[in-house]
Amino acid sequence: MEKLLERNRSRILGDYFELLRFQSVGADPSRLGDCANCAAWIKNHIEKIPGFKAELFTSPRFPSAPPIVLAERPGEPGSPSMLFYGHYDVQPEDPVEAWETPPFEPVLKGGRVYCRGAQDDKGQWFAFLEGVRALVEEGKKLPTVKIILEGQEESGSTAVSALAGELAPRLRADVLAVCDTHAAADGRPSIVAGLRGVASCTVTLSGPAYDLHSGTHGGLAPNPAQGIAELAASLHDADGRIAVEGFYDEVSAPSAEELEAARADAIGEEAYARETGCRPVGGQAGLGMVERNSFMPTVEVNGIHGGYGGPGAKTVIPASAFMKLSMRLVPDQRAERTMDLLRAHLEKHVPRGMKMEISDVRPGAPGFRLPLSSPVFALARRVLAQIDPRGAGFQWDGASIPVVSVLAKATGAAPLLAGFGREEDHIHSPNESYGLDQFECAMEWGYCLTAALAAESR
């Protein structure tokens, strides 16, 4: 197939770079303006595709939420309709000093574009929509295409999740397409049959009213830095199994077929160690990599901070310390209940002499898992075989896109997630990038999937 990017490389890359320059860190209230500007740019960009009408949707219930971009292009009434979801918010860029090029100034180097959001998620949805645009520009038939792009995915999709019911009539579709995931380790396309859920909170311990001298007070004052360490350490047993009581009660095991399909495309230990610099010895000892990453939940310390951290020594007992916790959930763990179990564990393990505060609680959303026999998967496999003759595999992704469960339920659409991310993209890290080869795949996916839907009958 002819390379879609080459048809209009200069215009497409120019637009891509403009999109990347918006510092749309949705989790940062001080960058709400950047998010709003980004949304406005996107609206205009979509409306340049013949047939699309777009709008910026806001709600008085969420006055500080970045605007949601909604768009629609009526198409073949007899074909399955597509709702395409993406997010234009990006991860924070810290630590800035670790970036080799500025985090919000895209640079093309060695066939890869380096910028925060180059892949996750701007690059992937942008390329997908360029594929749809290429189809439109050829004058081909399209199904009805609806688009929803939001600005809070990295921080829990709060507004979209709450507004899904209200928006549902406008967003009803047969297929919910998302381009925000990664290919198989060998580069073959990969259809996401399951995602884990996610939840998070901040836990703060305090003891003394102010920082204390650790000589004068050592042996007397309870130490919150020590305490937060003990609290974090209490979350797992020596084998890496989560020690929160009742945590595994609702976990539903995968079928033999799912395990086999997951293992077929999974990365091995050696390749993992080469890519990440560490052997995959996290999680529960005794379980295989695929079990631990796709089908088992996690409790993770994303950050732990207390006391002195500068050069040399400072002999202090800090007044407080905190940690950022998140959990990955699997079917059928309920999000609110699991957060309650975690909170109960933490309350039971508050170290002697300290007070605990749990804040920023986001029970999040549960995971989902679709059966392999789902009809939308058959269509997707046919289409993806056109893009890569090796054909597509399946993955049960360790990561989460909570809003997918919410939108699928509200709109009745079957989730179809396939993306072209790779480990070397370093999403959520400094020096994030996306290859133009990956960009081309995402364009072809957008083009071919949309064409295939138009050729189907509902």
Add this chain to the structure above:
Amino acid sequence: MEKLLERNRSRILGDYFELLRFQSVGADPSRLGDCANCAAWIKNHIEKIPGFKAELFTSPRFPSAPPIVLAERPGEPGSPSMLFYGHYDVQPEDPVEAWETPPFEPVLKGGRVYCRGAQDDKGQWFAFLEGVRALVEEGKKLPTVKIILEGQEESGSTAVSALAGELAPRLRADVLAVCDTHAAADGRPSIVAGLRGVASCTVTLSGPAYDLHSGTHGGLAPNPAQGIAELAASLHDADGRIAVEGFYDEVSAPSAEELEAARADAIGEEAYARETGCRPVGGQAGLGMVERNSFMPTVEVNGIHGGYGGPGAKTVIPASAFMKLSMRLVPDQRAERTMDLLRAHLEKHVPRGMKMEISDVRPGAPGFRLPLSSPVFALARRVLAQIDPRGAGFQWDGASIPVVSVLAKATGAAPLLAGFGREEDHIHSPNESYGLDQFECAMEWGYCLTAALAAESR
């Protein structure tokens, strides 16, 4: 006794404030210039006292060490000579935002001077030397007085400790006086019969080569933030007893007389809770406060840091995490051996899949303890009873001044530590302060002790 400060309040406070303005953070290489300027100011200040000659001592062995101020004033040959030690370096001022007044601009408020170093140690030694000066200005007899003021006490007195042998001939004295400790809880003067030793290091764990996405890698990658927590938690058992193998082997128990004297002046649980905002439930359960603070060692987490710490959530597995550890040692724990034991424990407990680096290792100095029958104590009690009719008590301080052991050994002098610090001074914390009433006590102590030594025969 007439107030010494009032004899020359304006000049004395003016000089005190000048001294305080030097940002002499000895542990910060970028403030070496501030330390050198401070030392030069001190030399000039001492030379204004008739009879004193002062110099700035540096050594090619320690080119980056702040200069040492040495001074001497010949006195009565038949009387015990005094070597007075102090440090002009101060603790770092962070967190700056917690200060109500600028950390290096002294402010007199409610009879207290607020500034980093207002008490520890600038205020205390400065006032002591003003007391000596007052005696000189009266034309009274003095013993031979030697002065050594260094700029690295807060970071381990590296240069002075190493140079003590070389300097010993110049510094030989009968009494090593130090004004860097605190009064009893009820404000009575307190002679320090013992100090704990101190040692410190930094422990860093690393796992992945770069920060990882905690969904994609959760259950696979070892997490250094989790790991540093587990490592920190391994240092104590559930009762707060230090879990490092062999740690207590060399600990020498106090005598019944020492325990009784220590308890007589020690703060009680309620007063402690009122002052610090927390109950004194740190340290080993089942032991009394005095045992835990004066006669037992500690292993303390001064800081723990890894991963995300900003607002909201960031679902990352950080590439590395670290903690700052320090230990307080008691007689007869040897400093190097105890550090070796700690290192062995850490190496044994490195979490699966991670690498550990131990850096900034300072084995420090051991603690010391003088018998209550020491003759210098009898003289000190007589002198302190002049300053406070309630008389002096004894303390075995939980804090450390490692260089005291080193200097006492090198010079043959008997350590005599008495100071006028109070909990409300908040040393090592933001908003450090020193009351002018405390300042007056330290002046009187300098004056009366020096006069008493002149009246003694060797």
